Amino acid sequence: MAAFATTPGAAATARIAGFVATLRSNGFVIGQRETEDALSLAGSVGIMERQPLRWGWRSLLCTRAADWVRFDDLFDSYWLPPNKQGLGETRAGGAGLVTMAEDAWNGAGRAGPVLQRDEVEDDTGLPGDTAAQDGASATATIETADFRSLSDRLQTYAIEAAIRDFARRLKRLRIRREQSRRRGARIDLRQTLRLSVGTGGSPHTLRFRAPRRVRPRLVLLLDVSRSMSLTSFFYLRVARSLALELGDVHVFLYHTQLTHVSEALRDSDPWRAQERLQLLSAGWAGGTRIGECLGSFNRLHAGRLVHARTAVIVASDGYDTGPAGILGAEMAALSRRAHRIIWFNPAKADPRYAPVARGMREAMPFIDLLTAGNSLTALEAALSQVVASL
Amino acid sequence: MGEGRMAAIQAMQQSLEAAGYICERDLAATLLLMSELQRPLLVEGAPGVGKTEIAKVLARTRKTSLIRLQCFEGLDVHHALYEWNYQRQLLAIRMAEAAGSSALDEEALFSGSYLLKRPLLEALLHATPAVLLIDEVDRADEAFEAFLLEVLSDYQVSIPEMGTISAVSIPLVVLTSNASRELSDALRRRCLYHYLDSPSFAKELAILQLRLPQIEDRLGRQIVEFAQALRQLGLKKQPGLAETLDWAAALLGLGVSSLDEAGSDRIRNTLSTLLKTQEDVRAMEPVVLDRLLALAG
Structure with missing residues (x-):
């Protein structure tokens, strides 16, 4: 339903298609029709009219707030020569809130943040070429989390059986409506x-x-820092089974920053899920900032994900390297929103365990259930506790 | 050609301003695009930044009626689209029985006169393009969202007893969302998107002066400075534009001519218009208030 009669020339069309492909590889959801509308808008407004074109395309091609804050940067980096970049209009709300590519899997060879500061050389004019450029941060990959065991067969079957049982027992809550x-x-x-x-x-x-x-919604926040490396893969597999079994499950990974991975985890092919996680987590440094990660979860995601029927499951050993006080405050904020907070701490498997780590001490007052769940038997015990606590 | 575009955007902005709505040029560009492409517009942003107002002002500038559908959890087709007037139908049947059965035509029982039009149908059957505001669409559940998607893509609805009804005129649809639930990608893709940020100093001042023309320039500036500084505090419930306007009206009502002369006690009494949770009231200690007042002065 193109409302405009004219379309731009072939070279400009290829450039615009490349721009749309760049946006897509940054996690924008853009259909064929939007692409056509973007083209015809360029035709009617004039390809040299930067500002009206920016506004028009932004309304047309963005679908959510996370897209909105990144659009201007992506637009600048694609269309402006490097020395003009950053001169675009200042934006409130802070650009770069979300710098992870949701489907980085598609952009082979690109890892992590994808804001390209270099002007793209467009030799062939083919849309695919421009989209597959390496991101500027490809060299920043210091350490990658280990997701290899995500596809271990036997254990996966056992976990899936336990999760199916859990999903069946996860009772449906009565609500007043x-x-x-x-x-x-x-x-x-x-x-x-x-x-x-x-x-x-x-x-x-x-x-x-x-x-x-209704069934309670589950939000999982999994610590994948090095201190958790012995058990985080197990929690990840549990998360994957949960995400595949139940619809309303949202999974985030964190150690120094927080990443939303539900989409990647749900990938039906375990190998590809593993690859996508690998890409999403690339560039993470060591250390754990539980408090700050919880803070960014509270700010960016809690509003839409956590409601009065949400159970938040945090998996961490509580070794927080961030400044004191933040974790407690963020846990307090989260506990006000969430129905229940359940904390999986592998150290709890030891009967002599006491929460003495500072992070754990700060979080304890807001935890409804502290459990280990770090092996199959422990998981089954933990899940029945979870069902009982909801 | 491009010059013409910018001029058109500016004209749009001016007509909005004439109707009492001050906005940035990018929103004017979006609204222009919306009427050209005949696509729905999804507006997101913090509460109180003027999302709902967009639809109202669109209706005013186009001199058409505003039809509003307020979404809530459990909203269904009967609240949104149509419903048969069962009582009237039953009444007609009984009357026909009393008068002798041949008088009732079964076709007539499912005709327009027994149909209660709800907002969506009303908007589709409006003689001239109406403005349809679907407010807080994130509160409705997913089933309704899917239904809405169908209506918005074809602009036609099917009523089993009457068949398919196509739109008489295609309404301008504005959807607002507070991001209390994630909307589906399909609905988002159908719509143009605009994110309304908290207003800048200049915009907030202009709106304040437009709404409360009797306010003095100095007080107006101080109020807006204060409100802008307040938003930096990280309150639990951020005060929006509407709160600023309320507060200004309250100050005017108390006869305050400038914030620095009014004294912090008098101002504290009016803060109930800005601070809406117990925590925020507690966070506003005398020291903090004095600092904010000093900033604004």
């Missing part, structure tokens, strides 16, 4: 009358109203 049902205590007058129209106004079939039931 009602919906029409076949069975219930109160008659649904509206639906009953509607059905009675077919039988001449006499109500043959009764409909009832009953409280809706």
Whole structure:
């Protein structure tokens, strides 16, 4: 439904297609129709009109706030010569809130943050070429988390069985909103009358109203720092099984920064899921900043993900290298939002364990359930505790 | 050609301003694009930055009616699209029975006169393009979102008893969301997108002067400085534009002519218009208030 008559020339079209491909590889969701509209907009506005084009494309091609804050930078880096970059309009809200490519898998060879500061050389004019450039930070890969065991067969089967059992037992909570049902205590007058129209106004079939039931939402925050390396792979596999089994599961990984990995984890091919995680986590340095990562979760994601029926599961040993006090404050903020906070700490497997690490001490007052869950038997025990606590 | 575009954007901005809505040029560009492409617009942003106002002002500038659908959890087709007027239908049946059965035509029972139009249908059947505001779409559940997607892509609805009804006019659709739930990619892709940031100093001042023309220049500047500084504090509930306007009205009502002369006690009494949670009130210690007042003065 192109509202504009003209389209730009072939060279400009290829450049624009390259821009759209760049946006796509940065996690933008752009369909064929949006691409066509972007082209025809360029045709009608004029390819040299930078500002109207920027505004128009931004409305057209962005779909969420995370896209919105990155768009200007991506636009500048693609269209402006390097010495003009950064002169674009200043933006409130802070660019670069999210610098991870959700589907970095597609941009082979690119790792982590993908803001390209170099002007792209467009030799062939083919859209695919411009999108597959190496990111500026390819050299910043210091350490990569170990996700190899994500595809270990036997253990995966055992975990999946445990998770299936868990999903079945994860009871559906009653909420106050009602919906029409076949069975219930109160008659649904509206639906009953509607059905009675077919039988001449006499109500043959009764409909009832009953409280809706929903499954609690799960949000997992997994610590993948080096101190957790012995158990984090196990938690990851649990997270993958959970994400595949249940719909409303959201998984984040953190050690110095926080990354949303639900999409990558859900990939039906375990090898590809592993690759995608590898790419998403590239460039992470050592150390654990639990407090700051929880803080960025609270700021960026908690608003839309955590509601009164959400159980947040944090997996960490509580060795926090960030400044004191932050973890406690962020846990307090999170506990106000969430229904339950469940903490998986592998050290809890030792019966003599006491939460003496500073991070653990700060977090303890806000934890509803502290459990180990670091092996199959421990996991089964932990999951029944989780079900009971919800 | 490009010159013409910028001029068109500026004209749009001016007509919005004439209707009482001050916005940046990029929003004007988005609204222009929205009417050209006839696509719905999804607006996100913090509460109180004027998302809903966009739809209202669009209706005013185009001199058409605003049809509003407020979403909530459990919203269904009967609240949003149409419903049969069962009581009236039953009444008609009974009356026909009393008068002798041949009088009732079954076709007539499912005709327009027994149909209650809800906002979506009303917008589609409006003679001239109306402005349809779908407010806080993130509160409705996923099932409704899928249904909405269908309506917004074809601009036609099917009512089983009457068949498919296509739009008489294609409405301008504005959806707002507070990001309390993640919307589906499909719906997001259907829509143009605009993210409304907290207003800048100049914009907030201009809006304040437009809404409260009697306010003195100095007080207006101080109020906006104060509100801008307050947003930097990291409060639990950020005060939006509406709160600033309320506060200014409260200060005017108390006869305050400038913040530095009013004294912090009098100002503290009016802060209930800005601070909306217990924690924020507690965070506003006398020291903090004095510092903010010094900044604004």
